[in-house]
Amino acid sequence: DAGITQSPRHKVTETGTPVTLRCHQTENHRYMYWYRQDPGHGLRLIHYSYGVKDTDKGEVSDGYSVSRSKTEDFLLTLESATSSQTSVYFCAISEGTSGGREFFGPGTRLTVL
Amino acid sequence: QKEVEQDPGPLSVPEGAIVSLNCTYSNSAFQYFMWYRQYSRKGPELLMYTYSSGNKEDGRFTAQVDKSSKYISLFIRDSQPSDSATYLCAIRTGANNLFFGTGTRLTVIP
Numbered sequence: 001d002a003g004i005t006q007s008p009r010h011k012v013t014e015t016g017t018p019v020t021l022r023c024h025q026t027e028n029h030r031y032m033y034w035y036r037q038d039p040g041h042g043l044r045l046i047h048y049s050y051g052v053k054d055t056d057k058g059e060v061s062d063g064y065s066v067s068r069s070k071t072e073d074f075l076l077t078l079e080s081a082t083s084s085q086t087s088v089y090f091c092a093i094s095e096g097t098s099g100g101r102e103f104f105g106p107g108t109r110l111t112v113l
Numbered sequence: 114q115k116e117v118e119q120d121p122g123p124l125s126v127p128e129g130a131i132v133s134l135n136c137t138y139s140n141s142a143f144q145y146f147m148w149y150r151q152y153s154r155k156g157p158e159l160l161m162y163t164y165s166s167g168n169k170e171d172g173r174f175t176a177q178v179d180k181s182s183k184y185i186s187l188f189i190r191d192s193q194p195s196d197s198a199t200y201l202c203a204i205r206t207g208a209n210n211l212f213f214g215t216g217t218r219l220t221v222i223p
Contacts (some may be wrong), residue, residue, distance in 0.1 A: 004156075033211075042119075042201065042215035043157070090156055101147065102203075102211060104156035 003027045004105035006091050012111045019078040021108050023091030025071075031094040032074040033058075033102065034066060036087040043090065049074055081112045114139055117204055119214025128223050132189040136202035136214045139183065143212075146178050147203040148187045151216065157201055161187065192221045 003026035013019050023032060033048040035058075045058030047066040055066050063085060065077045078085055089108045094100040119136045126132055134148075145164045149157035161176040163169045169176045177186040185204070189196055202214040 040121075040215060043203075043213040045211070101159055101162055103159060104149075106156045107154075109154075 004091060004093055004103065006089075006105040006108050008108060009106065010109045012113065013081055014113050015082055016080050019081050019110065019112075021076045021089055021091075021110070023074045023076070023105060025074075025091075025093045027093055027103075028071060029093040029095050030071075031100065032068065033092040033094070034064070034074065034076045035090045035092060036060065036085075037090060037107075038087050046076065046089075081110075083112050086110060086112045116140060116212040117202060117214045119202055120217055121215055123218040123220065125220045125222060126192055128192060128194060128221055130192050130221075132187075132192050132196070132219060132221075134187040134189075134200050134202075134217050134219070136185050136204075137183055138185070138204050138212075140206070141180070141183065142206045143183075143204045145205045146176070146185050147205075148174075148176055149201040149203060151199045151201060153198075160200075192219075194221045194223050197221050 005024045007022045031050055034046040035043045037043050044060045046060055046064050047058055049055045049068040052068055067075045091105040092102040094102045117136055117138045148161040150160045151157045163176050166178050166180045173190045175188040197220045199216040199218045201216045203211055205211040
């Protein structure tokens with residue numbers, strides 16, 4: 001998985017609770033991404049980062065926030081989890097050059113009851 | 114209209130068959146074309162990457178891009194049971210904005 005780890009790998013939580021997912025890379029890549037994958041929708045971009053403290057929204061950012069205080073770590077936070085956020089979450093990294101290839105982590109399976 | 118359209122399948126073929134997987138896209142600004150393979154409960158794995166029209170071959174895999182028709186294909190020759198997975202096409206314009214198809218689930222029957 002190209003030097004990318006995600007934690008936790010599985011989580012079950014209740015509606016209304018805050019949840020933080022962590023992505024850690026050892027490749028020193030500039031760009032990091034958070035996607036969610038749902039049946040019928042494929043992979044959709046939530047947020048991405050193009051450097052420490054530099055982040056931007058993706059296609060489905062509502063209800064999510066991110067932070068990147070170090071090159072190697074990118075955190076995704078659900079401030080108040082809802083059942084619609086039950087999904088598989090993938091982190092990806094890229095060197096960030098135009099057309100750069102993205103490499104994905106192993107995923108986090110989140111269930112919100 | 115979605116940026117990238119992909120037939121979800123499922124597709125089931127006998128071992129040794131040639132498999133053809135396809136995607137269409139709507140934005141002529143797309144420049145970079147990728148195919149990912151995803152095994153069940155795993156992350157997507159980059160399989161093929163190309164940025165020009167024409168064919169790119171890697172072992173049993175061939176990626177084909179037709180920019181004039183906005184159509185990309187992945188061919189798998191001599192398919193093996195280990196090729197059973199979901200295949201995702203992905204297309205981008207630059208450093209950001211990577212758009213994925215919904216994936217085609219392939220089963221290769223021994």
